Amino acid sequence: MTYAEVNGISLWYEEHGEGAPLVLLHGGFWTIELFGPLLPALAAQGRRVIAVELQGHGHTPDNDRPMRYETLGDDVAALIRHLGLPRADVMGYSLGAGAALRTAIQHPDVVRRLIVAAIPVRRTGWFPEVLAGTAQIGPESAEMMKASPLYAAYERVAPHPESWPVLATKLGDMLRRDYDWTAEAARISARTMLVYADADSVPTTHAAEFYALLGGGLRDAEWDASKRVAHRLAILPGRTHYDLTGDPTLPTLVNDFLSAPD
Known part of the structure; x- marks a missing residue:
């Protein structure tokens, strides 16, 4: 448990x-x-899990730069290089999935395999009500969220707990910015697994569209699986965006994907 000084930020x-x-x-x-x-x-599956707290989150203090998926991806790549790793597998959930995706797009040399959980490839892929909710994220919502487990966990470890409204302001600003990574995602070189809940904040139709960008779901795999693509799509039944990471089958899915031969 420590900090890495990368890109002008102390990344925990x-x-x-x-x-x-x-x-x-x-x-x-x-x-x-x-x-x-x-x-x-x-x-426990024989992996060296390097869990990161991104800019302004948890132990990682904020700095004076805006929060952007692109800079978060740069931070992750810089950490991988800081640790002296030729490459690493990268898995992200929601906000972290955006950072993971940008890492693979911007720094393909450091990502071996990629797991993207619960984020659309373009901003309009979120359900409209989710976009309406992100429009409200800011200092006022930060005050209301102080009764939540999210704030309790933040307050326990943040070097400056009073920065909670700043985190909400920067995060809200980033989430309201339009993005469309369709063309870039189609060119990702890392073998990729997409993971969504069947009642996610992203429609399952969008998950299928994202998978199709990677070449998946476009044809029959044939009896010997000779036409199956290397990428994967997992839809977890009975889950939502907010409890997807708690699904007991997820570690097995991840391990099976990461362990599969090239």
Whole structure:
């Protein structure tokens, strides 16, 4: 548990387990703690899980730059290089999935395999009511969220707990910015698994569209699977955007994907 000085930011990360490196990236307002049983389950599978707290989250203090998916991706790539790793697997959930995706797009040389959980490839892929909710994220919502487990986890570890409204302001500003990574995602070189809940904040039709960008779901795989693509799509039944990482089948899905031969 320590800091890495990268890109002008003190990035907090924790290492759990031993084996092939897997960088794990959290959702918006989260800390590493909120991954719950998922993190130790991944570490127990013979992986060196490098859990990161992104700009302004948890132990990682903010700085004077805006919050953008692109700079978060740069931070993750810089951490991988800081640790002296030729490449690492990268898995992100929600906000962290955006950072993971940008890492693979902007720094393909450091990502071996990529797991993107619960984020659309373009901003209009969120349900309209989700977009309406992100429009309200800011200092006022930060005050209301002080009764939530998210704030309790943040307050326990943040070097400057009074920066909670700043985090909400910067995060809200980023989430309201339009993005469309369709063309870039179609060119991702890392073998990729997309993971969504069947009642996610992203329609399952969009998950299928994203998968199709990677070449998946466009044809029959044939009896011998000779036409199956290397990428994967997982839709977790009975889950929502907010409890997806708690699904007990997720560690097995992740391990199976990361362990599959090239």
